[in-house]
Structure formats: structure tokens, C-alpha cells
Amino acid sequence: MMKATAKDLRFNSKELLDTVNRGEEVIITFRGKPCAKLIPYNGKNKETVKNQLFGIWKDNDMVQDVDQYICGLRKGRF
Template sequence: MQATAKDLRFHSKELLNTVKRGEEVVITYRGKPCAKLVPIEEEKKTSPETNELFGIWNDNAQAENVENYIRTVRKGRFNAN
């Protein structure tokens, strides 16, 4: 669908409803296309079971005691000297 900049100004609600239905709206200015309104794709939330990086440190022996591991990694950066 095409609409002019004037249509966008005065009929924005109707154009947004058109986009909400899944259509694309090309906005023209002085007869030339200058913008496109498209529906936003919903982000799919990943669950831990489907995320391949979840549990990446599960088998790492260093991560058994996370607090000690982090302290060791940060050692020297946060000295109070």
C-alpha cells in the first residue's frame, strides 16, 4: 500500500492499523518513495533447553566454586593498596 506524507500526518492511526494487520505501507513525499512502515517481528524467547550456550561451564572444574574462581580472576585488579 502507498500513502503520502500528508496521509501519514492526518491518518496515522489507520496506517498503523494497516501495518498491524501485516501489510507494508510505503510513504511517498512529492511522489517519490521515502519511507516504509513494516510490522515488527516478535522476538522469540529462548528457553535454557534450546540455548546452546546455556551450561557451557557445567563440566568445568574451575566453576565448581564460582566465588573463588571470580576472586582468582579479579586478583590484582582490585587491590586496596
């Protein structure tokens, strides 16, 4: 596990991302205290992520198709 400062993140972000892409975790510190953690992205399938994002809708009987409902809400904005 590697540690980096917020300044390192600002000026050396590519190097930190390269480190994460190699499988290492990076702890970002701000004023000496751990603040964030960069971890490798685990490419889950889209369905799993979708269920996590719309989990608040799973018990809502008024909305049968969440995707259609959200598209309907956004329709007027675009």
C-alpha cells in the same frame, strides 16, 4: 503493498498503523517519491536486539560487560 503520502501519515497515522498491524506494508511517499516503509514489527527476543545494538563492542577487549559499562557512563547524568 499500500502507498500513502506524507500528508496521509500526518493526518491518518492510526489508520496506517492499523493497516500495518494487519500485516500489510505501507510505502510512504514524499513529493511523489518513495521515502519510507512501514512494516509490521517482528517481536524478536530481547537478547537478539541487544546484540545488534551493542555489536560495535563485541571485539573491544577493554570492555567485558557492555551493560555495566554503559550504566557507569550514564550514572552521573541521573
